[in-house]
Amino acid sequence: MILVLRALGVGDLATAVPALRALRAAHPDRQLVLAAPAWLGPLVELVGGVDRLLPTDGLDRLDRPAGRVELAVNLHGRGPLSHRLLAAAHPGRLFAFANAEASHVDGPDWDDDEHEVSRWCRLLGWYGVPADPTDLDLRRPGPVPAVSGVTVLHPGSKEPAKRWPADRFVALARELTGRGHRVVLTGSASERAVVARIAYQAGLPAAAVLAGRTDLAQFAALIAGARLVVSGDTGAAHLATGYRTPSVVLFGPVPPARWGPPPERRRHLALWAGARARPEWDGVGVHPALVDLGVAEVLAAVDEVEQAVRVDRAVAA
Template identity: 30%
Template structure:
């Protein structure tokens, strides 16, 4: 059985697909699974996953804006003669054109649950329920497999920075949507408090988080290790795996941490943890109390007091949460 999963999404969205991959492989051990992702960097999320046979790239805002490049990808998919296509990008016309490359075949389609709040992982599994069974009975843990080279990189880095043997806390500064971000001064305050208590601290994030990192460092009395924008995706995963805990808002590295088994203190305001919170045991979600609009589930803040929900989470609250995990 040849299976194509169409999911050109962000890091967290793709990792939320890992339980789907696992469930299909357990249900159909002979299945050959191909995943269609949205950029070349995302390939690494499945590079070492033993249940994934192939990862293809569909850059809808990049090279595949050209109809000639799109047609070449379509023909590549056609040659593979998939028996099942699961379309997690049903609102995208070109996504359907790519799905059509496999016709005639069986097609399953993802629909976001509207009748009740359902975690995204369970919602992803629901799309393949005819194949794998009741999502509520399945293992919903996220998985990120790392390569030996990336693990060695993390080990050597921590030794070089004299962080081996210390409780290491990774602070992920950014979030795709600004409404989900914790203030930089709070991160700086937390970093100082952690280091004063004997913890090692490392700042992590992507290249687009560089401005946030500079703001945090400007407010720090004791400079933490700064790796923002200085790691590959799998190096970041290896570093998160070696960390004792991760502090993050609702964004990709938060899901990466859970996928490598590291406890997370997740900071939520506008986003709803019942939908996108950390999956698995040992994680804590902090959400501001007494703010009526939480969670608004919006990507912009319309409150008179902008981002009060994230401002209200104090560094002391996060520090206390870290000490419990």
């Protein structure tokens, strides 16, 4: 059995797809068990290659799976807690970044500035398992009811620093609607009130508010069939990358060089004002790099990715 730890969120799982597929290809006859939150189950199905999900929330506890763990792979972090959690399963071997505190020196050094996708591919490569960082495409969802052809605006984020100001989403929704986009707004159930206010102020109907009304499978289907996604650095952006849905991703505290879409994919454009002069941030509220992004700049990015789509279609015709 191969036990892989990645007990995080949607974007975290999406960025680990190349590494998971590399492990599947390297060990086709071994059961691959992924330790991740149970609610990610529908997305795990869309990754493919994972035989079983071991429900795991964070690093408080890891239930030991039945059977012998021949290989444990830490795709969660640099350790020591995650290393020790996997070591408690008594694996025959552990693939992980070097961490002296966890008494694990058999691994490469961690690089804080590395892109999240490349990080895990490099880890496996160090152990002789080749991984393709471009292998990010997700399986298409099954027949899950979802609106198609819409423009998805995703204003929310678990981290306040990553939330582009709501009034700018209002202005963006108005402008895109005027251009003929069918705009819907997504988010979690806890974000529904904020999203509903954005929709109301933008003149959108109540039916455009999908926050809290889709489960993960439906949300993935919505992104897969969308015309465009505009989002902060969240799971929605990573799903758009996985489905090659045109997207504009707004970055704040973390630069796109670490979490952004592949730069060679013209349908995905990351915006980051981090290189501009800006006031020091006290860690409260929206990050200044996001505040520096105006509506006009986002609309220009929308034009650019939609032009890329038109070119791709013309070439394919």
